[in-house]
Amino acid sequence: MPTYLLFDVGSTYTKGCIVDINQERILAQASALTTATTDISIGIQAVKDRMKDVLSTVKIDQTLVCSSAKGGLKMIAVGLVPDLTLKAATLACFSAGAKVIQAFSFMLNDQEIKQIEDSGCDLLLLTGGTDGGNRDVVLHNASKLSKLNRKFPVVYAGNKSCQDEVKDILTKCGFEVTCCPNVMPVYGVLEVEECRDKIRDLFLSTIVKAKGLSELNSLIKEIVLPTPYSVMEALKLLSSGTKNENGIGDLMAVDIGGATTDVYSMNKQFVVKDNVGYKGLKEPLQKRSVEGDLGVRFNAHSVYELKSDEVDDDGMKDYVQKIEEGKIDSFDTEKDSRLAAWCCEIACQRHAGRMETSYTPMGVGYYQSGKDLRDVRILIGIGGPILHSKTPEKILKNAISQASHPEVLLPLQIDAYLDRNYVVSCLGLLASRHPDVVLRLLKRNVEKLNDE
Template identity: 40%
Template sequence: MNAYLLIDFGSTYTKLTAVDLVAEAILGTAKSYTTVETDIMTGYEAALAQLRESLAAKGLRDLEFVRKLACSSAAGGLKMVAIGLVQELTAEAAKRAALGAGARVLQVFDHDLTRRDIEKIEALKPDMLLLAGGTDGGNQTCILHNAKRLAEAKLPVPIVVAGNKSAEDDIEDLFKEAGLIYSIADNVMPKLNALNVDPAREEIREIFMDRITHAKGIHTATGMIDDILMPTPAAVLKAAELLGKGTDLEDGIGPLVMVDIGGATTDVYSICSGEPTQPGVTQKGLEEPYAKRTVEGDLGMRYSALSLKEAAGTKRIRGYLGDDTADVEAACKYRSLHTAMLPQTPEDRHMDEAIAKAAVALSVERHAGYLESYYTPMGVVISQLGKDLSDIKALIGTGGVLVASENPAAILKEGLHEQETPMSLRPKSPAFMLDQDYILSAMGLLSQDHPDIALRIMKRHIVTLES
């Protein structure tokens, strides 16, 4: 049998998916707690034993896998700091490149770095830096100043340089003399408001595979698998883009938004142009990528439950619960202290679902663009900042709280447009869908070799919900 084993070394669980390429079918799945603090292979072997047992029950004892591919967000995933010139332009472009590569962006710095900024970067302990600044042929002063600061600091982490190409030679000289680990990629913003994040994103992925996985001890898995290809969020973004756009041979499902509710963060992915859909509205600001990812580090079900409560407000969560007396503070505090908690009672499940509704509402609102109006001598002008998600075809949910819910559509519904906030460009009437088998990261991996098969499997396994 021509079978692949697809592995996600997650921050909490190591998840395995076995796929039959000939039948284009999922043979089985399994998961076990990720044991990155001891030996990551312990959790892998436990999950593999579960998978072997379920395969044996189907008559597939001793199945051999022709390929074993993995992604990882273990040990905090890929943590990055982005540096640019102007916050709204090259610094934002650098941030988007890092997010698109599957990183968790710890902080974005703009303009000239100070000694205090360097101290902050050192304290953040990132896995990698992305240095941008200036359009090609434009301002060199800032990126060269920042390169000198980094060279003086001699930070022991890889630096991807993706700024004004006119400054590349001088930066190389600085970094070589300082003995820094660095690589050069094309400018993330070669022209004003024009994004070019793919080269930097690919360079980040290569460094992740070559260096970061070794630093985190994940390299111990490489003897048992073929490749650790990318961070888990990058695999999910690949899957989302494939599902939306399709391939040369297979149609996708069209423009979509995907919400991944996790224990520490809520990630939102949009696969659409996001151009204005309303007449007379003009686009303003930095060009939006067709495939976009944002990460909300304060919106999580466990690790960041307290910060989610602060962001949403007690009243809002009580409204989702339908209980004006619920002790939301205590419930969120307990979840933040007991991150492995699984709901055991109806009350626990209702609280989890209320927290999830807040996570969806806030994360989609932050991801979506918005309209702003201002007066000119010619009358009122309306501009759009960010992506217009109002006409997307599907809103897809993934994450444990959605899979466990008896009514996941009710949770996803909180991401829709509301009359109370008419300037927000959130989805209006999408179909609600669910990744009920946790296959998105696996299909992102499979798409590296077999995109058509990965797409057809997703179209069968990502189910449409009753709304």
């Protein structure tokens, strides 16, 4: 059985670990600052140096890495109706481990084309129309995109009836176009798996090179996944288990970073309570959302502005101002924990579904949109702001449903867990190769905080 050297190259820190599959052990772990502004391989080498005592005694069979450095995978989603094809496109991007930096619906106009031109995106996902449905808007948007000066890969996952025309319009203007099945082939049906895989392939073949990450080739054999995709694979395995090993069941996870906050929910079945109707597109059982305005460093000011009307200042305004201006001498763990708690609260509220009340002559009706997470008990905290906090459980409790917002379908109570050794992202690299072993390693390394 092989021994792996695994890395997660993040925007701030590079984490590494050595995993012996035969012994089912993590032999060593280390981290160092990511050197994205100079040469990413320097940060990788620093992590290796910190594990050199173990590396000198074992034979590494393969080195694998996931990465969110240099901004991660930045995507733009273009769809038709905001709550249908655009939402399907956005969910496809999130499931592929991307950060959606802009999203556009209906017919693109000149101002929106200018925004796309200036966005710095890595990849664009173009959708619209069910199969055999609307063609006009899709062809209009393809024609508008063809006028862009900047070229980047485009994935088309819309109405198959105009797939050939869309590809012809864009390829003639110098775009690399990849076509895959419609993310919403019929009304209300979400099919993102093939689109997700195409996005991942493009990340590996094109975007890794464009971001300069191919300079890692001297140290590693393969960049396998964007980091959020790797985390997603690990959490899916931990939740669902394998045919030989039980998972831990439905769960949520919150990954708080310096610039973004990711929320994951893994469910065995889609929950709609009795006597409740459903409206909109049914979301995937394995869902990821990413909030680009929530983070404890680069977006600390944005987080504070969202909560400033609800809390006493207590020096927070000056603190986030210093972070924004780069004038901070030392970081305040307590204030960082407050920022992390706000990130957790806002991101989880945005991730969860909603319950709407409708009053009709026939009586009161209830309609759900999104996922009902009220029965989920397990919540896993991931990321430095939670890991380094003195009160990680207090941060995670902000994901619990609030009496002031009963319409938000968040957990009614939680059992809090922590990725104490920061291994979830690295172990996700091996989830499909050695699922039974990885599942057991995840169970041992995800620590329960609120033992009763």
